[in-house]
Amino acid sequence: MARTQGSHAGTTGPKVREAALRLFARHGFAAVSMRQIAAEVGVQAGALYLYTPDKQTLLFELxxxxxxxxxxxxxxPGGGPMAELEDFARHHIRYHLDRPDLVFIAYMELRNLAPGNFVVIEGLRRDYENRLEAILRAGLAEGAFDIADPKLATMALISMLTGVTTWFRDDGRLTRADVETIYWEMVRKVVRPE
Incomplete structure (x- = not known):
């Protein structure tokens, strides 16, 4: 099969992933077909298989x-649990605000992963959660934090921080820096109520 005019191996692969990301975020994984992705990229449907074996692989790789x-x-960054927690919270917000479609897919499309792919993604998520939990446990051991259950606090904090992506708009009344600072103050009060 001939390549569609204007498509190039070095640029079409990333375009396939970008189109899949947009369409999965907008319509949901189950509702998007390989033909829709191909149309979005501007290639024939069969040409997609030069870049990915199937739609499941696209979702998993994203x-x-x-x-x-x-x-x-x-x-x-070092500096003790409080400094590390602040850096984690601010980084989490910054990182995720730049990637709202990926955040949406990462949470909403887990159910559509094949079992083996789910295990891999769940393991990576656990690695990330463990980083925060380690900070909380260190702060608890030092007496810097006052939390009843570090695992539960980890889940609650990640959920709270990730939730910013559902409502924040760059043209809204708060800047990204404002949101980071306000959220950091809330996180601080969760781990060290006064």
């Missing part, structure tokens, strides 16, 4: 790459 990037983009 989610896996998102988690790999998130995990590699943040490392504890």
């Amino acid at each position: 989610m896996r790459d998102h988690m790999d990037d998130l995990l590699s983009d943040w490392a504890p």
Whole structure:
């Protein structure tokens, strides 16, 4: 099969992923067909299989790459649990505000992953959660934090921080820096009520 005029191997692959991301976020994984992705990219449907074996692989790779990037983009800065928690919270907000479609897919499309793919993504998510939980446990051990259950606090904080992507708009009344600071104050009060 001939390549569609104007398509190039180095640019079409990323375009396929970008189109899949947009369409999955807008319509949901189950409602999107490979033909829709091909039309969005401007190639014939059969040409997609040069870049991905199937739609499931596209979903899995989007989610896996998102988690790999998130995990590699943040490392504890040192300075003790409070400083690390602040850095984690601010980083989480910054990272996710730039990727609302990926965040939506990462949470809403887990149910559509094949069992083996689900295990991989769930493991990566657990690695990320464990980083926050380690900070909370260290703060609890030092007496810097006052929390009843570090695992529960981890889940609650990640949920709270990720929720910013559902309502924040760059043209809204608060800047990203405002949101980071306000959320950090809320996180601080959760771990060290006064």
